Amino acid sequence: MTNPSLLILPGDGIGPEVMAEVRKIIDWFGTKRGLAFDVSEDLVGGVAYDAHGTPLHDDTMARAHAADAVLLGAVGGPKYDALDFSVKPERGLLRLRKEMDLFSNLRPAQCFDALADFSSLKKDVVAGLDIMIVRELTSGVYFGEPRGIFEEGNERVGINTQRYTESEIARVAKSAFELAMRRGKKLCSMEKANVMESGILWREVVTEIGREYPEVELSHMYADAGAMQLTRWPKQFDVIVTDNLFGDLLSDLAAMLTGSLGMLPSASLGAPMANGRPKALYEPVHGSAPDIAGQGKANPIACILSFAMALRYSFDHGQEAARLEAAIERVLADGVRTADLMGPDDGTPVSTSEMGDAILAAL
C-alpha cells in the first residue's frame, strides 16, 4: 500500500517558515507513529507569480486534484499589490477552492485556556469558548457573474454578483448540520434575509434541510446581529453556518475574539473522492503577515493545528490529531510563547522554530 499524499503549498510571507515547522511534525508522525505521508511541495500565490507569471500553475492545480490533502501556508503581500486583479496572489487560493469545489470551510474559534487573558475581550466572555463557523467557500459574491469594472455613461461602475443556488446552499447546510450533530446540536444560520433575496433563499433551504436533523436546534440571525452577538456573548453559539462573504468577516471576527489569531486552523472540504476521502485543503486563518516575514517571529501553531485537522478530517486519525493538540496545549501551559502571544512586558518570546521544537518535545 502506498502512503497517502500531502501536497504542501507554503506560499508567501510567513508561509514558508511556519510550514517548515509543520514538516518537522509530519516527519515525527511518520517515524514515531507509523503515519508516513508522501509529501511534495509546490508554489502558490506571489511566489508562483514570480516563477510562472500566474499565482497557480496548471501543473500545481493538477497535483492538488491528485493529492489526498493539500496544506497551504498563506498568500499575498504588498509586493503584489499593484498586480492586475487576475494574477493577484489571492486568485491562486481562490482557484484552488473553486476547482477543488471545497464548498465547506470549517473555522473553529477556540480559546486556549492558557491564552484567555490575551483576548481584547473579558476573560469570562471568552474562556472556554469553542465554536465552529461553517462558511460556504465556492460561491456567492466571490465567484458570481457578471463581475468587473464597466463604463456606463461617462463613469465607471464596479459590479459583483451575489448568487446562490438551492443545491449550493443545501450541501453546505448539510455539512453544518452533520457537524452540529457531532458537537452541541445547535446551529445558527446567518444572512440578511431582511434585505437580500439570496438571504431569503438561504434561510428557506437551511430550514428545509433542518427537517432532516430534528435533533439539531436551528436558529436564524441577521448577519449584522450575528456580528453583535458574537462580540457580546460568543458562547451562546455552537455551530454557525453562513455564506462566503459573511463567513469571511464573521470568522475573522470570531478568530480575533479568542485572542489567538496565530493559533487558529481551518479546513476546506469538498465532496468525497474515489478513495472515500473528501477533497480537502487545510490552512491557517492568519494571513501572510509580510511585516514579520523571514524574521523567525511567526507563530507556527495555526499551521500545525491545520495539519491536525487534516489528520482528523482527511485521514481519520482523530486520536493522533488529539495527541498533537494536547502537545500544543501543554507547551502553552508551560508558558512557551511566540511574540504574537505576548504583551510588551511579558519577557522574551521564542522563535518560530523554537516553538516547533517545543511541540516536538511535548509529543
Add this chain to the structure above:
Amino acid sequence: MTNPSLLILPGDGIGPEVMAEVRKIIDWFGTKRGLAFDVSEDLVGGVAYDAHGTPLHDDTMARAHAADAVLLGAVGGPKYDALDFSVKPERGLLRLRKEMDLFSNLRPAQCFDALADFSSLKKDVVAGLDIMIVRELTSGVYFGEPRGIFEEGNERVGINTQRYTESEIARVAKSAFELAMRRGKKLCSMEKANVMESGILWREVVTEIGREYPEVELSHMYADAGAMQLTRWPKQFDVIVTDNLFGDLLSDLAAMLTGSLGMLPSASLGAPMANGRPKALYEPVHGSAPDIAGQGKANPIACILSFAMALRYSFDHGQEAARLEAAIERVLADGVRTADLMGPDDGTPVSTSEMGDAILAAL
C-alpha cells in the same frame, strides 16, 4: 419666520415608547431654549402595513421629503416575518433612505465613561473610544439590480447585485473626508478589493478624492481585517468609510464594542435642500426589540441622542446638542440606568420614562 419642521416616525416595537421621551426633550428645547419645531407624526414599518397595507405610504414619503428633518424610531418585528419581502417593515425604511437619497450614514461608536465596564471588551480597550463609521446607504447590494429568486434548470437561485458607480463612491468619500477634517484627520476605507472588483473601484475612487484632502491620513483595509482590528484595538481608528453591506455589519460590531448599544444614535444625510439643510433622517442604531416592547424597559437615550445629532447636523445648533449630550452624561454618571445598562446584580433599573425625566431634570 416659521419653525423648522420635524417629521417623527416612531415605527414598531420600542419605537413609540422611546420616541415619547424624545418628544418631552423636544418640548423642553421649545419652551426653555426658544428652539420650537413644527412636529408632526406618521407611520412607518409594520404599523404602516397594518394601517395601509404598505410599510410606507406615499403621503408619508411626501411628508418626509418636505420635512426639514425626519426622526425615526425602529421598524420590524416577528409579527411581520411572514410578510412578502416587498411589504416587510424594513422596506419602509429602505424606501426612505433611497428616495431621500441619504447616501451618508454617520454611526458614531462612542464609549461612555460611566459605561466602560459594561462592554464585553476589556476596559482599557474601549474606555474613551470615539470613532465614526461613515456607511454608504443608498446603493450597493441593498439596491442593485438584477435581484430576486429565479428558476434555473430545475432549482431556484437567489441573486443580488453589488453595484457602485464612481460618483456614488466619490460623494460618500467626500463626506467622510470632511468629517475626518473636523475630527482626528485619519480615515480608513474598508472593502474587499482582493476579491471584488467593486472593491477595487471603491479603493481607487477613495484614493482619488483623498488627493483633495492632503491633511487627512488615508489608509485602506480589507473588511475582514477591519472586523478583526475593530475587535482587537478599536482606538486605532478615527473615521471609517465603507459600503452599505460592510457598513451594516461593521457599524453594529463597533456599536457593540462600546457596550452601549441602547446609547448609539445615527444620522443619514443627503444633498443640501433649497434651504441649505441636508436631507436628513435620524434614528437610533438599536432595532425594534420586540421582546421588551411595551414594557417600559427600553432605553430612550439612543433616540434622544439622535435628536441631538439633528440639532447639530440639520439645525446648526451644535451648542444645544452638546448641552443635551452633557445632560445625558451627567445622568449616567449619577448611576441612573435602564435595564440594558445593568448586570443581573446591579439593583433596580429605571423605566423608559424615568430615564427621560432624569435627562429633563439634568437639562
